[in-house]
Amino acid sequence: MTERALQRVLTGITTTGTLHLGNYVGAIRPAIKASREPGVESFLFLADYHALIKCDEPDRIERSRMEIAATWLACGLDTERVTFYRQSDIPETPELTWLLTCVTAKGQMNRAHAYKAAADANTAAGEDLDANITMGLYSYPILMAADILLFNAHRVPVGKDQVQHIEMTRDVAQRFNHLFGRGKDLFVLPQAEIEEHQELLPGLDGRKMSKSYDNAIPLFEGGAKGLKESVARIVTDSRLPGEPKHADNSHLVTIYDAFATPAQRAAFRTALRQGLGWGDAKQQLVDLIEAEIGPMRETYAELMAHPEKVEEALLAGAKKAREIAQPVMHKLRQAVGLRSMSTKANAKPTDGKSNKAKLPVFKQYREGDLFRFKLEDENGELLLASRGFEDPKRAGVHVNLLLEQGLTALQYVLADPNGTVANPSAVEAALKVLAAEKQRKANASGA
Ligand code: TRP
Numbered sequence: 475m476t477e478r479a480l481q482r483v484l485t486g487i488t489t490t491g492t493l494h495l496g497n498y499v500g501a502i503r504p505a506i507k508a509s510r511e512p513g514v515e516s517f518l519f520l521a522d523y524h525a526l527i528k529c530d531e532p533d534r535i536e537r538s539r540m541e542i543a544a545t546w547l548a549c550g551l552d553t554e555r556v557t558f559y560r561q562s563d564i565p566e567t568p569e570l571t572w573l574l575t576c577v578t579a580k581g582q583m584n585r586a587h588a589y590k591a592a593a594d595a596n597t598a599a600g601e602d603l604d605a606n607i608t609m610g611l612y613s614y615p616i617l618m619a620a621d622i623l624l625f626n627a628h629r630v631p632v633g634k635d636q637v638q639h640i641e642m643t644r645d646v647a648q649r650f651n652h653l654f655g656r657g658k659d660l661f662v663l664p665q666a667e668i669e670e671h672q673e674l675l676p677g678l679d680g681r682k683m684s685k686s687y688d689n690a691i692p693l694f695e696g697g698a699k700g701l702k703e704s705v706a707r708i709v710t711d712s713r714l715p716g717e718p719k720h721a722d723n724s725h726l727v728t729i730y731d732a733f734a735t736p737a738q739r740a741a742f743r744t745a746l747r748q749g750l751g752w753g754d755a756k757q758q759l760v761d762l763i764e765a766e767i768g769p770m771r772e773t774y775a776e777l778m779a780h781p782e783k784v785e786e787a788l789l790a791g792a793k794k795a796r797e798i799a800q801p802v803m804h805k806l807r808q809a810v811g812l813r814s815m816s817t818k819a820n821a822k823p824t825d826g827k828s829n830k831a832k833l834p835v836f837k838q839y840r841e842g843d844l845f846r847f848k849l850e851d852e853n854g855e856l857l858l859a860s861r862g863f864e865d866p867k868r869a870g871v872h873v874n875l876l877l878e879q880g881l882t883a884l885q886y887v888l889a890d891p892n893g894t895v896a897n898p899s900a901v902e903a904a905l906k907v908l909a910a911e912k913q914r915k916a917n918a919s920g921a
Contacts, residue, residue: 482626492695493694500673518557519559520543558787564795564799571617626662631667678691701764701767716749
């Protein structure tokens with residue numbers, strides 16, 4: 475049997491502001507590319523609860539969330555492969571946030587960069603240490619830890635400024651495991667993945683492209699015309715057409731490189747050395763960017779005109795995400811002692827049913843055109859999700875095969891990217907229980 479070692483990669487995007495070309499080259503394009511790698515299961519979400527920490531203008535919250543969702547979709551995010559959702563559609567996230575808040579040391583939150591920077595600025599200004607600081611800002615890292623731990627992500631691609639938050643996530647996960655895991659780990663400890671070789675796109679003036687420097691080239695805003703106007707403002711030296719240019723000293727060339735093939739890069743440098751004028755060079759740059767971005771801009775406009783399509787994609791993503799989050803949260807509630815009173819072994823049975831011992835269970839469900847089944851343990855925790863079957867009867871056949879043959883029958887059941895099994899020995903144990911139960915029933919009815 476092959477044990478599936480799918481790596482879960484998860485990242486969140488705070489939905490404030492609009493995106494520029496630097497975000498596209500540095501974050502969106504590489505993330506979409508990475509999500510197509512085999513062997514990874516990708517989760518990407520709009521961190522709109524985090525956005526509320528930074529912004530109290532409802533209309534801006536709404537607009538930015540819509541624009542950012544439409545941008546990612548327009549840039550080619552494949553929602554079949556990537557679980558793409560809104561943080562605020564997952565009620566398990568704030569629920570887990572509270573469980574984590576209860577085991578997070580306040581002193582550790584005092585040291586979180588974002589809070590510390592704000593507190594230091596207050597002190598420097600002679601203000602009260604905590605002037606204008608909300609509990610949202612203070613607890614920001616705990617909400618982020620919940621985002622990550624809820625899905626037991628292995629890898630979390632983030633910028634350098636977020637590494638401390640991943641370290642805090644590991645700390646709180648470890649503490650939680652220690653307090654409530656009874657020797658078994660409830661949470662995976664995530665790794666920060668810093669994009670070392672991440673392409674940093676220079677802005678119009680050669681500094682890092684950033685809205686705060688006012689040197690950004692917009693991604694879709696302003697259309698092809700806006701792109702052209704923006705590129706026209708790229709600062710170059712004053713060499714005239716016909717004069718040889720130092721191609722490698724020019725940030726215009728760096729921007730060109732981010733969209734060019736190796737052959738195009740070489741040809742562009744040669745042309746500049748041979749005296750290509752900056753005006754013509756800019757036109758070539760516009761054409762190059764437009765070839766990649768133009769079609770995406772059309773899709774973007776289409777999505778912005780039909781917000782219901784975006785809504786639908788996000789709700790489908792939330793559904794997929796919650797299929798994972800709900801059983802995890804259930805298990806965590808059990809672990810901390812928030813248990814149902816009626817299912818306790820010592821609870822008084824009120825009717826015949828509640829007296830029955832709980833068993834693992836197979837459940838069939840439908841996803842799009844396909845039929846799948848899952849196996850849950852006696853506490854409702856997901857043990858196994860099958861591949862999709864076109865015919866529900868085939869799914870049934872495979873349930874029976876699993877019961878008869880155990881793990882040997884597993885391989886075919888998993889053979890597509892949506893089939894998952896976290897812990898084969900737990901599956902094996904549950905199958906044995908079910909097979910024994912089937913036998914017991916057969917004996918009982920035969921007698
Ligand atoms: N704090 C992150 C940022 O501002 C966004 C974020 C929220 C995030 N939750 C996350 C990133 C979970 C990775 C994982 O960039």
